[in-house]
Amino acid sequence: MARPSDQAKRRDLTDRVRAYLVRNGLAGLSLRPLARALGTSDRMLLYYFGTKEGMVAEALALDERRPLVQARAVFDSAESPRDPAGIRRFMEETWQRFGAPDLRPALPLYMEIMAAGLIDPDRYGPVLRDVLAEWTDLLASAFRGLGMREAPARTEAALLVDATFGLLVASLAEGGREQADAAFHALLDRLEPGWHVT
Amino acid sequence: MARPSDQAKRRDLTDRVRAYLVRNGLAGLSLRPLARALGTSDRMLLYYFGTKEGMVAEALALDERRPLVQARAVFDSAESPRDPAGIRRFMEETWQRFGAPDLRPALPLYMEIMAAGLIDPDRYGPVLRDVLAEWTDLLASAFRGLGMREAPARTEAALLVDATFGLLVASLAEGGREQADAAFHALLDRLEPGWHVT
DNA sequence: ATATGCATGTAGCGATCGCTACGGTAAAAA
DNA sequence: TTTTTACCGTAGCGATCGCTACATGCATAT
Numbered sequence: 001m002a003r004p005s006d007q008a009k010r011r012d013l014t015d016r017v018r019a020y021l022v023r024n025g026l027a028g029l030s031l032r033p034l035a036r037a038l039g040t041s042d043r044m045l046l047y048y049f050g051t052k053e054g055m056v057a058e059a060l061a062l063d064e065r066r067p068l069v070q071a072r073a074v075f076d077s078a079e080s081p082r083d084p085a086g087i088r089r090f091m092e093e094t095w096q097r098f099g100a101p102d103l104r105p106a107l108p109l110y111m112e113i114m115a116a117g118l119i120d121p122d123r124y125g126p127v128l129r130d131v132l133a134e135w136t137d138l139l140a141s142a143f144r145g146l147g148m149r150e151a152p153a154r155t156e157a158a159l160l161v162d163a164t165f166g167l168l169v170a171s172l173a174e175g176g177r178e179q180a181d182a183a184f185h186a187l188l189d190r191l192e193p194g195w196h197v198t
Numbered sequence: 199m200a201r202p203s204d205q206a207k208r209r210d211l212t213d214r215v216r217a218y219l220v221r222n223g224l225a226g227l228s229l230r231p232l233a234r235a236l237g238t239s240d241r242m243l244l245y246y247f248g249t250k251e252g253m254v255a256e257a258l259a260l261d262e263r264r265p266l267v268q269a270r271a272v273f274d275s276a277e278s279p280r281d282p283a284g285i286r287r288f289m290e291e292t293w294q295r296f297g298a299p300d301l302r303p304a305l306p307l308y309m310e311i312m313a314a315g316l317i318d319p320d321r322y323g324p325v326l327r328d329v330l331a332e333w334t335d336l337l338a339s340a341f342r343g344l345g346m347r348e349a350p351a352r353t354e355a356a357l358l359v360d361a362t363f364g365l366l367v368a369s370l371a372e373g374g375r376e377q378a379d380a381a382f383h384a385l386l387d388r389l390e391p392g393w394h395v396t
Numbered sequence: 397a398t399a400t401g402c403a404t405g406t407a408g409c410g411a412t413c414g415c416t417a418c419g420g421t422a423a424a425a426a
Numbered sequence: 427t428t429t430t431t432a433c434c435g436t437a438g439c440g441a442t443c444g445c446t447a448c449a450t451g452c453a454t455a456t
Contacts, residue, residue, distance in 0.1 A: 007432085009432095009433085025314070025318065027318075030412080031413080031414065032412080032414095040434090041434075043415095043416095043434070043436090044433080044434065044435095046414080046415065047432095051414080051415085107316075108317045111312075111313040111316050112310075112313045112314065112317055114309075115306070115310040115313035115314075116223070116225060116310065118305075119222070119223035120223065128371040129372060132371055132372075155377070155384050156384065158368070158381040159381035159384050159385055159388075161368075162364040162365045162367070162368040163361035163364050163365065163385065166365065166366075166367065167357075169360070169363065170330050170356070170359075170360040172316055173316065173327040174327060179352070180356070183356040186353050187357055190388045191388055228442080228443070229444065229445090230443085230444095239404080239405075241404070241406090241445090241446095242405095244444080244445065244446085245403075245404080249445085250444065250445090
C-alpha cells in the first residue's frame with residue numbers, strides 16, 4: 001500500500017506528532033500511547049508514515065534544522081554583519097530567537113537527539129556536529145571579513161558558538177533565563193574587543 | 199528475597215554494568231542483552247539488584263557525581279585559588295581532567311542523562327542543573343574571594359562554567375579536541391583580565 | 397550427618413512492542 | 427453505474443519486555 005504523499009490530514013498528523021515528540025521526547029516513544037493522545041490509532045500512524053522510524057524522521061525533518069536555517073536567514077538577509085557591532089547584534093538576535101516561545105520548547109528534544117548522537121553516532125549521529133560546524137563556519141567567515149586570518153577566525157568562531165551553546169543549555173536547565181542572559185551579554189562584552197583588528 | 203548488600207560479585211557486576219552503560223547508553227537498555235554481554239543472565243541481574251531501575255541507579259551512583267566531586271577535591275585541596283592565575287590553573291586542570299581516558303568516555307552517557315532530565319524533570323531531572331549550580335557556586339566563591347561583589351561574581355562564574363560546558367560538549371561532538379582546546383584557552387585569555395579587580 | 401542459605405538454571409507469566417492481514421465504508425472518478 | 431481510491435476498525439502475529447516461581451547444586455554452620 002503506497003502511502004499518501006501530501007494530504008492535508010497527513011500534514012496535520014505530522015504536526016501533531018511533532019508536538020507530541022517535543023513534549024515527550026524520543027526515549028520511550030510508543031505508537032499506541034502516541035496514537036491515543038492524538039485521537040487516532042497506531043494503525044493510522046503506520047498507514048500514513050509506513051514505519052515508526054519513518055514517522056519520527058518525517059515529524060522532525062521540518063524542524064530539525066530550523067534553528068540553523070533561521071540563523072542563516074538572519075545572517076544572509078538584512079545586513080550581513082561586516083563589523084564587530086554587527087556580529088554582536090547578530091548574536092544577540094540569535095540568542096533572543098532561541099528564547100522565543102515557538103523555538104525554545106523544542107530545544108530539549110534537540111538536546112536529546114544530540115546526546116543520542118554522541119552515544120550512537122550511526123543514529124542521529126552528525127546532528128550536533130553539523131549544527132555546531134555550520135554555525136562555526138558562518139561566524140568564521142564573518143571574522144575573516146573583519147580581517148582575521150583563517151586560524152584565529154575559526155578559533156574565535158568556535159569559542160563564540162560553543163560558549164553560546166553552553167549558555168543555552170544552562171538556561172534550559174535552570175528554567176529561568178536571567179542568569180544565562182547576564183552571562184551571555186558578559187560573554188559578548190569580553191569577546192567583542194578582540195574583534196576590532198586593524 | 200533480600201538482596202545481598204555488598205558481595206564482591208555484586209561489586210564486580212556493578213562495575214561491568216556501568217561499563218556497559220557507558221558504551222551503550224540508557225536509551226534502549228534491556229536486561230537480557232546486557233546480561234548476555236556480561237556472561238550472565240537477566241535472572242542474576244535482578245537477583246543482585248532487585249529491579250532494572252535499581253540496577254541503573256546503583257551502577258551510576260558511584261560515578262554520577264564524580265566529575266563534580268573530583269573538581270571539588272582539586273579545588274579544596276592543593277591550593278584553593280586565591281588569585282586570577284590560580285583560578286585559571288584550576289580551570290585548565292579541570293579541563294584536562296575531562297579529557298582523561300578514565301572520564302571522557304563516560305561523558306556521552308552523562309550528556310544523555312542530562313538531556314533526559316530536560317525533557318522529563320522527574321527522571322534524572324536535577325542532575326544537569328545541580329552539576330552546573332555547584333560548579334557555579336564553587337567559582338562564584340572564588341571570584342568573591344578576589345574582591346568581586348555577589349552579582350558580578352555569580353555572572354562571571356556562570357559564564358565560565360556554562361561556556362566551558364559548551365566547549366566540552368563540542369569537543370565530544372567533534373571527536374578531536376584540538377579546536378575545542380584552542381577555544382578553551384582563548385576563553386581563559388579573554389576572561390582572565392576581568393578577574394584582576396582592585 | 398543434617399540443616400541453612402547463597403547462587404543459579406529453567407520456564408514461563410502477563411504485558412507491550414512494531415507491524416500486518418483483512419474487511420469494510422464512503423466519496424470521487426470512470 | 428461501476429470501479430477505483432482514500433480512510434479506518436478489528437484482530438492478531440511473533441517477538442521482546444521486566445519480572446517471578448520453582449527447583450537444585452554447593453558451601454558452610456550446627
